[in-house]
Amino acid sequence: MSGINKVILVGHLGKDPEVRHLEGGVTVASFPLATSETFNKDGRKIEQTEWHNIVMWRGLADVAAKYLQKGKLVYIEGKLRTRSFEDKEGHKKYTTEIVAENFTMLGRKSDFENGNGNNGNTAARQEDQALPDFSQEADDLPF
Secondary structure (H helix, E strand, O other): OOOOOOEEEEEEEOOOOEEEEOHHHOEEEEEEEEEEEEEEEOOEEEEEEEEEEEEEEHHHHHHHHHHOOOOOEEEEEEEEEEEEEEOOOOOEEEEEEEEEEEEEEOOOHHHHOOOOOOOOOHHHHOOOOOOOEEEOOOOOOOO
């Protein structure tokens, strides 16, 4: 039996996606994602935040660059990857990242409209709902 490498996260972007264009026209976007959990310790409410390095490739990176912004809530599915590199002094370093396979923007639709056509009335007061899912496998995105 083969192993399973699956990560599911729901959290807020720590900053806008950083987009790079590599050789051959390949796009990569990366950003930190914060997940928080709350627990009680000795009658006190404690919040613990973890930071995750998210990497998105190709079409998924293009969509992320267009729609994701610092502070936005997002659901991400992906895989853990650890890679090594040499720093400026020639020391070998390791980093662990979540390579996203798909994501879903969460929150109100008005959170993602960038002010286009939203005058702040009914759309801004709608209940929280999931926005469209963007998958790495989908080559036929609706835009």
